[in-house]
Amino acid sequence: MIPKITTGTGGTYGLITYLYGPGKANEHTGQHMVASWNGFAPDPGPTAGREAVSKLARQLDLPVKSLPREQRPKTTIWHCSVRTAADDRYLSDDEWAAVARRMVHAAGIAPEGDAKACRWVAVRHAPDHIHIAATLVREDGRTARRNFDKRAVQAESRAIEKDYGLRELHPGDGTAAQRASSAERRKADRRGLESPARDQLRDAVRRALAGASTEEEFFHRLTAQGVRIT
Numbered sequence: 001m002i003p004k005i006t007t008g009t010g011g012t013y014g015l016i017t018y019l020y021g022p023g024k025a026n027e028h029t030g031q032h033m034v035a036s037w038n039g040f041a042p043d044p045g046p047t048a049g050r051e052a053v054s055k056l057a058r059q060l061d062l063p064v065k066s067l068p069r070e071q072r073p074k075t076t077i078w079h080c081s082v083r084t085a086a087d088d089r090y091l092s093d094d095e096w097a098a099v100a101r102r103m104v105h106a107a108g109i110a111p112e113g114d115a116k117a118c119r120w121v122a123v124r125h126a127p128d129h130i131h132i133a134a135t136l137v138r139e140d141g142r143t144a145r146r147n148f149d150k151r152a153v154q155a156e157s158r159a160i161e162k163d164y165g166l167r168e169l170h171p172g173d174g175t176a177a178q179r180a181s182s183a184e185r186r187k188a189d190r191r192g193l194e195s196p197a198r199d200q201l202r203d204a205v206r207r208a209l210a211g212a213s214t215e216e217e218f219f220h221r222l223t224a225q226g227v228r229i230t
Contacts, residue, residue: 001084001157001166003103005150007136008077011064013057015079015133019123020048025183028125035097035122037110037134060119063137073143076136078109078118080153083129085167090127097122099160100132106156107149109134116140201227 008015020031033043041059044052064076080103084091091099100122104110109132110117120134136144161168184196195203204225219229 001161003080003082003153003157005080007075012060016053016057019131020044031125033121034093034124035100037119041121060135063139064135078134078136080132088166096130102156103153106152108146109144118144
């Protein structure tokens, strides 16, 4: 499981628009919320219009906007994408919701049982990952304490992998094989291929490794499967 954290300034409208939008190549499908800070935040849904996105963004931003401008922290937005490894099973919405709650707890965004924590939502628009969008001002007006949040969510990811039977990465490892992109899948469909080239190559390498006892035999097995080695 691979978490990636970024932060930003201003309001959440732009981020929410992206999460519920079509993506750069229409790769976002079935956009929907799987969890939120209060359990009933308004979900704009896959056909989100400007007003629906604005309504959610306004609710997220309320603790920030309630502070006088000069008292607002410089960094107000916390964004964490969480992706499973390429060979992991797809998690259900309920499983992703539990993952999101564990992540915001670990990061200090919304510790479990803290009624005054930050507001956040978890949005799913693809089978293999979610995005968590949060504001960094708590309900009590204080700024979230998120010291070492990147390290904390990495550690939580390792625990989640064990709990859900996912591929266990090394701490800080972000090198798991990536699933083929939507563009790659569409290209494979146009060419009448059963799977994208990325997946075909990965499968060929696995088959070659499984039966090879030497490096020479490994490359011979790859060549026999039609893989060109330069």
